[in-house]
Amino acid sequence: MNSVTDTSHVIQDNLPSMWNAKDNYSSLSLTHNNLWVSFRGHGKAHQKEAASVRSNNSIPKSCGIYYFEIHIISKGRDGFIGIGLTSRKSVTNRLPGLDKNSYGYHGDDGCIFSSSSSGKPYGPSFTTNDVIGCGLNTITNTCFYTKNGIFLGHAFQNVPSNLYPTIGLQTSGETIAANFGQESFMYDIEGISSSFRQKLIDSIIKRKLPSHTVSTAPDYMHELVLSYLVHHGHCRSARAFASATDQDIAESEASMVQRQQIHNYILSGKISEVIKMCDSFYPDLFESNLELKFRVKCQQFLEILSGNDSINLEAFNGTENIFPYEDSNSIENSNISTARTYKELASLVYFGRNELIPIVNVMLERKLMTEELTSYYQDIFSIFVYPDPMNSPLTYLLDNSQRISLGNYLNSVILMRLNLPANPPLHTLLQYANQTWKYMQEKEVSSTALLSINHFCT
């Protein structure tokens, strides 16, 4: 997943996107969708005459690297132009950099001003047709400038958060156009973002693993891997790995094989076999977990529908009048019958009435039908009205992912019955890593804008 905030080229609601017409000094005029600014005042070369305008939004702390560019359309009379970042509190009748929590780079002398009225030599001066970029790294809290696509070096450190991009003009005719990412930048900010990201990743990878996690179990990584292999019933891998690393397997081989067989039956759609095996190896498994029974039966319904499984039709001879209001011949002749025979349809209905509805009734009684299960159930019963279920709005039900997720669910239930963990520790570990990262995002930790777990394991 690419974070949209790692560079500013994607405009988001909470990022600066234009100048704020309500937050400027009266001698400025804003045009071109509030991206252009011109100085309209008398323009005596005196600070009192300066005028600034801030952007509509501040730069969020969670942004990572933020960047915008200013094209100097005209230097006007004297080119007293300041580009920078200011807090909402600083006054708008001065150039950025001169007030508290205000930072600016000035065009006439190339000096930078860090909340001070005395400047420091920094870069070249700038004038008509130059493009000046200003970047803020919210992870290191540093600010840099570029001129015509060339990096000018770091200008400010310890820059506080929630500052606004700001432009200040001072003499008549001065005009600039801002690019908050609406157009491509002159400077390769993507490149800077990714090289900064790589540096961050390297610094994380270089660190040694904390010893406290290691000391609890000497070869805990081996344990993580073995428990994963056992969990999914990969018997041969588990056996080979256990012997290579001198570990014991917590479960009998026979039990592992059974689980793997059951899993394979689910993946191939042979639900009747699954039920047969479960009944013989884990009696009462379904009775003690109605949700499981419900899900398995629903899947069986779908597999019968797609022709991968069948039910014992001894109990059902096909002549029972499933559709009392219809003449069986008229159904046979209708469009539906081109996809499925009357007998097939009838056996589905039979299965639904005799196998599914009783379970659902008990579940409703015990208040086990959650919203999710109810809507799933409704979809199951709706799908067979479509002549071609594979090309229906409910085709997701026939997707292989349904089998995989049922297989994992059944496996977890069996494992819990065997007093083994429902999820392998490796799985929990990755869930934990992902949730911790999401939590950091919620807390607006700025480095999360650049990094996610995917940078570490893909």
Add this chain to the structure above:
Amino acid sequence: MRGAARTKSTITENARSINKEEWLKKMDNTSIDKQFLDSVVMDYLVKEGFQDVAEIFSQETSTPLPPDSISFQPIKVAVEKGNVGEAICRTNDIDPSILETHHELFCHLQQLQVITMINNGNIDAALDMAQNELRYRAEEDPSFLPELEKTICLLAFHDKTDSPFHYLNSPLHRIKIAHELNSVLLNSHGIEGDSKLHHVLKFIDWCERELTSLSIPHAKMTDVIKGNIEFPPL
């Protein structure tokens, strides 16, 4: 003014303790693809030199084997079993410059050699090696001096399990050094030495440290195997 108000509300929000139930529920709802986990396991098996297991795993799960996997399993096993001399010889056979350019690793291997000598009762040989080899390493790199001291300290204890530096003598320590050597060997062949699993653990460690340094109350994984997660007190 709005900026100031926002900062204040963020602070109060951070100070409030983390909602454990909600946090765990979100964690449970994170779906992790089996194929993805398979690829993490495959990577681990290959990087750590379990080539045979990797092949079986590939058959059982249809996870593809990495195309140009390379294994230093015999060297790694030699270190794990304490045959450090053999591991050093084999490494030098591959490329003598590897140990020359990886000081820390070479120090760790020689240290392990001395420890093995002490264990086998070859005290003279151990002292000889400490004086003639390790001393120079410590002179070249002063950060190694404490390691040398800890090693020699093992000599002071009749029953080595009494020594505070007994861990140097544990299988875990050998596994760690074996892993270090394996990583360097893989790196020297242009392959990332650490497995994805290592990286995930480092990522978690970084996240937890980052949250701590920002004084944001956060969960902490205290036992990777049991999946124990600790939350700050309310």
